[in-house]
Amino acid sequence: MPVSASAIYFLNLRGDVLINRLYRDDVGGNMVDAFRMHIMQSKELGTCPVRQIGGCSFLYMRISNVYIVIVVSSNANVACAFKFVVEAVTLFKSYFGGAFDEDAIRNNFVLIYELLDEIMDFGYPQNLSPEILKLYITQEGVRSSFSSKHVDRPVPNATLQVTGAVGWRREGLVYKKNEVFLDIVESVNLLMSSKGSVLRCDVTGKVLMKCFLSGMPDLKLGLNDKIGLEKESQLKSRPTKSGKTIELDDVTFHQCVNLTRFNSEKTVSFVPPDGEFELMKYRITEGVNLPFRVLPTIKELGRTRMEVNVKSVFGAKMFALGVVIKIPVPKQTAKTNFQVTSGKAKYNPAIDCLVWKSSICTTWCRIRKFPGQTESTLSAEVELISTITEKKSLTRPPIQMEFQVPMFTASGLRVRFLKVWEKSGYNTVEWVRYITKAGSYEIRC
Known part of the structure; x- marks a missing residue:
């Protein structure tokens, strides 16, 4: 309406x-x-x-x-x-x-x-x-x-x-060097139990493009999604050799995408806008490849001591950047002592409710560059302030993670081809990049 x-x-x-x-x-x-x-x-x-x-x-x-x-x-x-x-x-x-x-x-x-x-x-x-x-x-x-x-x-x-049919692109564009930049950016959302079982997991992704192309080019993008490969297999009458197939959910496209072609050929065909734009968004709920697994062990040693052990397993063959592991500790934390196998760890009193602004204290473990196929452990002894109130079981918020893994997709989505047609027949340079980062990545302890 x-x-x-x-x-x-x-x-x-x-x-x-x-x-x-x-x-x-x-x-x-x-x-x-x-x-x-x-x-x-x-x-x-x-x-x-x-x-x-x-x-x-x-x-x-x-x-x-x-x-x-x-x-x-x-x-x-x-x-x-x-x-x-x-x-x-x-x-x-x-x-x-x-x-x-x-x-x-x-x-x-x-x-x-x-x-x-x-x-x-x-x-x-x-x-x-x-x-x-x-x-x-x-x-x-x-x-x-x-x-x-x-x-x-x-x-x-x-x-x-x-x-005309192409209202998002003006005519007469000319570039000395015709280039296309394509980024697949994914966010992993995870809720894992303290024993390592996955309670909830999904991936939200988007395909970002930056086009510097002359004229009115027609682009065709092929992905390893299940529907597209099934359609291609039917057309060619032979099984595909594109490796792992994935099933995309909740796909939304930019207005430049030809939906008629997508329904018939199952390929993303479009005349791109000039410059940077978001081509499509999607979500995946099955077959998610988790880059990190965190196994926490927290023991209460009386009323004034805690022992925290966290093992982080990075299974990808790439490397991760900007890794941050947040392990909540009680508000009455007085002193901490750390031992880590890699990176640096510290207790940040700036968010202690008794000293600074916030009411939640946190242990931060920062790792600048995390190599693949490795394990990293953190051991901490936490001393608490003794209180006169009756001892109660501590409320334990989940551990949170932040990270970025370049050239990796948790969903397994890959670009099979990116073709550019233009009536003048100029040559183009295509650049494809992948990156996976943490969304709501939480582990119960």
């Missing part, structure tokens, strides 16, 4: 109207008075961004020191309305040099009215792409940082971009 907005208002924090645009005649001119009286003067301002007053709905959002209010007289898609506001603010910032506040609005009345006429027609959102709008709305904002080469393009090119 579209937004079908009747009016849009820009107000400052006092409730003064900076600029407004009426798209329909089904609302009265006193809508802003109703907003001031029933919403801005209410103590509930900001608790709910959607308010019903009479027969109209007010959808408002605060950006910097400006309230953007959309008035709707019918049942509308609220999520679409807020998405429109976010995209509109991004558009305004691109014209104003990155600023959007009361002063920017006062200095750019004419430009804002022109943009409001283009991005919404009779209350329905239209094209909000800054790259396309700059092709034919050539007026610069007062604080615009864009050079003239971005705005002095002829109107015919803009017409092709607006009416």
Whole structure:
């Protein structure tokens, strides 16, 4: 369902109207008075961004020191309305040099009215792409940082971009060196018991691209996902030799991806935007290859002593960077003594509730570069302050890990091919990089 907005208002924090645009005649001119009286003067301002007053709905959002209010007289898609506001603010910032506040609005009345006429027609959102709008709305904002080469393009090119199928890429791009950078970035989320059994595990990943290609190239990306390889095997009538296959869940694509081709050929075909963008996102819940396994052993030796032993096993053949192991200890920790086989360990009193700000004390083990196929152990003796209260079993938050493993994917996702076609037939250089990092990586102790 579209937004079908009747009016849009820009107000400052006092409730003064900076600029407004009426798209329909089904609302009265006193809508802003109703907003001031029933919403801005209410103590509930900001608790709910959607308010019903009479027969109209007010959808408002605060950006910097400006309230953007959309008035709707019918049942509308609220999520679409807020998405429109976010995209509109991004558009305004691109014209104003990155600023959007009361002063920017006062200095750019004419430009804002022109943009409001283009991005919404009779209350329905239209094209909000800054790259396309700059092709034919050539007026610069007062604080615009864009050079003239971005705005002095002829109107015919803009017409092709607006009416054509490729609205996210402008024509006429030329690069001396045509390159494509592809990054597969994955985050591993894990909850493991103290005995080493996996309670919950999944991988969330995204494919990031940075394209510096001339003309209007057509790219085709092949992955070792199960559906794609099955389709290719059917087409070639022979089994594939691409190794491990994986099954992707919850896949979402950038708007440039040709979904018709994906449904028929099971390959990701697209005409890329210029520069950096996110091609796709996915999630995997089965067959996750965990880079680290942590086995903790914590013993309470009376009321004033604890013994902590943690073994970290890194099974990958690569190396890990930025490894941080956090082992929570009781609040009444007084003294610690460490022995580690690699890296450095220390007790950080900065987060001791008795000395510093936080109420949780933590032991940190930092390892700058962790080689593969190795084990690292930490042993610590923790002395506690004796209390007069009755001894209770200590609450043990889970151990947390941070790490980055380059050229490794926990899901096993790999790029099988990346092909570039362009009518001029130029040569391209493709770069592929993998990285796996910790998301919510927790081990119970």
